[in-house]
Amino acid sequence: MTAAMEGSAPRRTRIQQEKRELILEAALEVFSTNGFRGSTIDQIAEAAGMSKPNLLYYFRRKEDIHETLMQRLLDTWLAPLRELDDIGDPLTELRSYIRRKLEMARDFPRESRLFANEILQGAPRIKPMLEGELKTLVDEKAAVIKGWMRAGKIARTDPWHLIFSIWATTQHYADFDVQVRAVLGADRGGDGRFEDAARFLEQLFLDGLKPKG
Amino acid sequence: MTAAMEGSAPRRTRIQQEKRELILEAALEVFSTNGFRGSTIDQIAEAAGMSKPNLLYYFRRKEDIHETLMQRLLDTWLAPLRELDDIGDPLTELRSYIRRKLEMARDFPRESRLFANEILQGAPRIKPMLEGELKTLVDEKAAVIKGWMRAGKIARTDPWHLIFSIWATTQHYADFDVQVRAVLGADRGGDGRFEDAARFLEQLFLDGLKPKG
DNA sequence: CTAACGTTTGTCCAACCGGTCAAAAATTTG
DNA sequence: CAAATTTTTGACCGGTTGGACAAACGTTAG
Numbered sequence: 001m002t003a004a005m006e007g008s009a010p011r012r013t014r015i016q017q018e019k020r021e022l023i024l025e026a027a028l029e030v031f032s033t034n035g036f037r038g039s040t041i042d043q044i045a046e047a048a049g050m051s052k053p054n055l056l057y058y059f060r061r062k063e064d065i066h067e068t069l070m071q072r073l074l075d076t077w078l079a080p081l082r083e084l085d086d087i088g089d090p091l092t093e094l095r096s097y098i099r100r101k102l103e104m105a106r107d108f109p110r111e112s113r114l115f116a117n118e119i120l121q122g123a124p125r126i127k128p129m130l131e132g133e134l135k136t137l138v139d140e141k142a143a144v145i146k147g148w149m150r151a152g153k154i155a156r157t158d159p160w161h162l163i164f165s166i167w168a169t170t171q172h173y174a175d176f177d178v179q180v181r182a183v184l185g186a187d188r189g190g191d192g193r194f195e196d197a198a199r200f201l202e203q204l205f206l207d208g209l210k211p212k213g
Numbered sequence: 214m215t216a217a218m219e220g221s222a223p224r225r226t227r228i229q230q231e232k233r234e235l236i237l238e239a240a241l242e243v244f245s246t247n248g249f250r251g252s253t254i255d256q257i258a259e260a261a262g263m264s265k266p267n268l269l270y271y272f273r274r275k276e277d278i279h280e281t282l283m284q285r286l287l288d289t290w291l292a293p294l295r296e297l298d299d300i301g302d303p304l305t306e307l308r309s310y311i312r313r314k315l316e317m318a319r320d321f322p323r324e325s326r327l328f329a330n331e332i333l334q335g336a337p338r339i340k341p342m343l344e345g346e347l348k349t350l351v352d353e354k355a356a357v358i359k360g361w362m363r364a365g366k367i368a369r370t371d372p373w374h375l376i377f378s379i380w381a382t383t384q385h386y387a388d389f390d391v392q393v394r395a396v397l398g399a400d401r402g403g404d405g406r407f408e409d410a411a412r413f414l415e416q417l418f419l420d421g422l423k424p425k426g
Numbered sequence: 427c428t429a430a431c432g433t434t435t436g437t438c439c440a441a442c443c444g445g446t447c448a449a450a451a452a453t454t455t456g
Numbered sequence: 457c458a459a460a461t462t463t464t465t466g467a468c469c470g471g472t473t474g475g476a477c478a479a480a481c482g483t484t485a486g
Contacts, residue, residue, distance in 0.1 A: 037251035123391045130395035161413035172381035178336045182343035200374035208421030
């Protein structure tokens with residue numbers, strides 16, 4: 001392996017790129033179900049179809065895999081919030097944000113669980129990013145929402161807690177999937193549960209629970 | 214130690230009861246922050262102020278501690294839902310359920326995280342209970358809520374997903390506490406965040422986001 | 427007092443785990 | 457082809473972890 005220049009991405013062969021992808025995919029599976037400390041390099045190596053020393057040739061330390069995974073994750077994970085924009089109708093904008101977040105919980109549950117695992121244990125590896133990048137982004141979007149409130153387009157509430165509640169309700173369907181399935185039972189716990197959730201959440205966020213009248 | 218009779222609770226000395234409590238308290242602290250596999254018996258023993266072999270005298274296996282903790286947890290954890298009753302005014306009843314759940318997230322965050330950890334990893338040790346006891350309880354309360362809807366006391370929605378959304382939004386403040394604090398920042402992330410959350414959730418669940426008009 | 431029982435500890439072990447290393451195998455390059 | 461380079465593997469290592477065990481210590485009842 002040729003030495004990489006400081007600060008630039010290391011040059012990699014075709015095989016290195018492919019194998020690294022293979023490892024990251026396997027690691028996502030393993031980390032998201034067992035947590036960082038609960039996962040072993042052997043498990044990841046086996047899931048990736050290679051030997052442990054071979055894996056360690058591509059990632060020198062277990063932490064490096066986790067770190068790489070985390071960095072990639074965060075971009076895609078925050079994309080829906082980044083898209084929340086001031087251009088459209090506020091209620092429509094919020095509704096589609098909720099829908100996108102719910103789709104991510106449906107399509108990328110492992111990513112959601114990986115993230116949840118990290119936060120649950122105190123976010124030891126990404127706390128700086130939460131206080132920096134994430135806070136900045138949320139503050140920015142909270143300002144947008146506040147504008148909507150001042151313009152009378154949506155009801156006045158706390159924009160930060162509004163964002164929290166959207167995160168919580170949507171990610172719940174990925175992170176607590178086992179519980180959701182168990183409670184809904186065999187008949188209602190199937191593929192339709194996400195559409196039911198979408199309908200429910202839309203109604204909740206728009207109208208709340210008070211009866212019409 | 215005298216042998217316990219089959220099926221009945223083992224007879225225990227005063228010291229055994231006290232030490233077992235001490236261990237469970239320490240284990241709750243350790244398990245909830247490191248997860249099951251991420252926690253060592255040594256850590257728990259040290260937190261409980263005793264040696265590892267001594268701890269193993271009271272609980273023969275690490276799993277036994279976790280299991281005992283889990284069993285106790287579930288009773289207190291589901292208590293608020295059990296209290297949800299048909300007697301009062303529906304909206305008031307739901308509002309106080311949300312408030313109670315939020316208070317539990319504030320006062321028992323470790324219990325919440327322990328539970329979240331277990332579910333996140335596929336609930337390997339409590340799945341039967343989810344499909345049995347928990348499902349029964351939720352189905353029962355969903356029926357109560359459905360009654361309220363039929364009577365026109367609250368808006369018609371899916372009672373199961375309503376319960377999920379209450380769980381998600383309230384437990385979020387315990388499970389994702391680090392993130393909540395990070396995003397709110399030093400000034401708003403203090404003790405007042407639970408009151409802000411309570412106000413926000415009340416408004417969300419009652420009125421939703423549509424502006425009054 | 428003393429025998430029986432309950433509690434605590436030091437020592438030890440086998441399994442596991444993250445990571446190293448040198449050498450073999452495969453691939454690329456000239 | 458042959459040399460250089462990259463990839464793969466088996467063997468190994470030191471540290472940790474869950475748990476066993478017997479001996480020491482403390483307590484209590486007769």
